[in-house]
Amino acid sequence: MGEASESLNFIEHIIEEDLKNGYSKEDLRFRFPPEPNGYLHIGHASSICLNFGLGLRYNAPVNLRFDDTNPAKEEQEYVDAIKKDVEWLGFQWDTERYASDYFQQLYDWAVDLIKNGKAYVDSQSSEDMASQKGTPTQPGIDSPYRNRSVEENLALFQEMKDGKHEAGAHVLRAKINMSSSNMLMRDPIMYRVLHKAHHRTNTDWCIYPMYDWTHGESDYIEQVSHSLCTLEFAMHRELYDWFLDQVIDKSKLRPKQREFARRNLSHTVVSKRKLLQLVESGVVNGWDDPRMPTISGLRRRGYTPNSIKNFADTIGIAKRENLIDVSLLEFHAREDLNKTAPRVMGVLNPLKLVITNYPEDKEEWLDIENNPEDESAGSRQIPLSREIYIEQEDFKEEANRKFFRLKLGGEVRLKSGYIIKAESCTKDTDGNIIEVQCTYDPKSKSGSGTEESLRKVKGTLHWVSCKHAIEAEVRLYDRLFTNESPDSQKDKDFMEFINPNSLEVITAFVEPSLQESSPGDRFQFQRMGYFCVDSDSSGEKLVFNKTVGLRDTWAKIQQK
RNA sequence: UGGCCUAUGGUGUAAUUGGCAACACUACUGGUUUUGGUCCAGUCAUUCUAGGUUCGAGUCCUAGUAGGCCAACCA
Secondary structure (H helix, E strand, O other): OOOOOOOOOHHHHHHHHHHHOOOOHHHOOEEEOOOOOOOOEHHHHHHHHHHHHHHHHHOOOEEEEEOOOOOOOOOHHHHHHHHHHHHHHOOOOOOEEEHHHHHHHHHHHHHHHHHOOOEEEEOOOHHHHHHHOOEOOEOOOOOOOOOOOHHHHHHHHHHHHOOOOOOOOOEEEEOOOOOOOOHHHOOOEEEEEOOOOEOOOEOOOOEEEOHHHHHHHHHHHHOOOEEEEEHHHHHHHHHHHHHHHHHOOOOOOOOEEEEEOOOOEOOOOOOHHHHHHHHHOOOOOOOOOOOOOEHHHHHHHOOOHHHHHHHHHHHOOOOOOOOEOHHHHHHHHHHHHHHHOOEEOEEOOEEEEEEOOOOOOOEEEEEEEOOOOOHHHOEEEEEEEOEEEEEHHHEEOOOOOOOOOEEEOOEEEEOOOOEEEEEEEEEOOOOOEEEEEEEEOHHHOOOOOOOHHHOOOOOEEOOEEOOOOEEEEEEEEOOOEOOOOHHHOOOOOHHHHEOOOOEEEEEEEEOHHHHHOOOOOEEEEOOOEEEEEOOOOOOOOEEEEEEEEOOOHHHHHHHO
8 A cells, every 4th residue: 555645753763764774674563552540541542652663564573561560550451352343343463462471581680680779669658759759850869768778688589479578667768869850860760569360370479570671671572663652651761771781681682662742632531540431420330332432432432443443543653742632533534434435315304294295105216326426336125105204404484595405386296206386384373384295297207217306406415215214323423521621621621521411312213224223333414424233232222423523614604 | 931732624633653634523516305404426725834855745853932741549
């Protein structure tokens, strides 16, 4: 596949530069390193596309590595969900790894560090250690335990490992520099005691390594060439390199960490912690609620893997702050679905329409194309009878010239059917229109080739035959937050911006062919938008999620 | 008061490394259309500011300004 444009992002420039300076292409290796403490979201999708995209571009292996060093938060459920999401996006990892695979190696290296006087056991409370840490503008002070003997450190660390100490009693710290301008270099913790079962190693360990000690060494073990992470880890790079220096064998490849800005999406939050909060507070119905910006939520909403990958490619990768408008994500959904989603008829807000000159007992099946964008999609038949449903907003008693739809005395075409003319309408006692009476021109049948069928009328309506229609639940979604950047408002919690109307459930009428649909199927409801069969759907009761509406020029005209 | 990072249309990303600021989205104009969809054509920028180097600066230099990040036994 030739890229239309050959513009490179800054990460690719770095790799190209490395290649130019003697790096062998065979040495390139990447990794996607999620922590299994939540579901993946659209921001992760961007990172997945970056890392796996690099793998594809350079024909290099990409590992899926679970950063599972904190059994207090991590669960197998998340591991499974993450694997499913990456696979669904269409990527294949080289090997499945776990940081926990390296616990023994990490431990052995830690012992080496102690022997080399590069690490020590600190036996203070976390409060005491925090108070000694200093501030960004003031240096910290040394721990009273900083100069313990190697023998004592070794013995204590062994006891920690053997479970002889309570959580919090001791930690292993790297001995670096308590007055570094980088707070992370002020003797960072490498290990803490934690009497918690781990989802993979169970109770084998009661000390667990910290992120900084684990991540770079894991990259080194896997011989990852370029370790890409988000900007908030930029300050960690110095420590990443320091830890690497302690164990590196010069004959092996030295991984390098580079940082990119996380992608923020408007009108939502992209943070596992905040998404968890939405789930636990019941604002949404789970991680895969179609309103969630999680990969599983987008999948259930009806997004395709392609739409998400194209989105990620389009927004690219850089180092500056950003807030990507959700309309760009929606564009990619439409773009992909337009080419692939079969068109069907579905009336969301039904208004009954009677064709008074259409025989009472007559019904006919009309040919209709499945997708005008895809000839090979073929056609199907839909039933017409004397009584049909049209969309409420498609009829007005009177309207100006800009209204192309049905009005009294006006004509309109029923999609793939006949031209009808509105003669009269019926209202209830409140003045609401409850029925429209029309006549049709029997010679105007679509595709019949008659002079009448070739007549141009301005409007075309979608419709379904009353007696053939099937009822379906349709879930309409709106943005989850009313603010475009809910979590960056000063003095306001993001929960204050929740849109109370983000979900609307209605009963619609859809064409009978949809009876055969199954969960995950995606359709375009003609003139309305893209819809996806929900996992709650069954033969008894069809349930559709609205993925995204069609572009609506008419709505814009009305606004003026 | 310290350190690190970043500034290009309303939004996101480019710019052959000093040579006509490009692509996509959004918005707005028109055209086509049996989806007010799709498709097609067009419009929308003092590259944060001020100086400097240069025939030539988004790119290099100097000084500012603005924003983000950094003190969890989280990752």
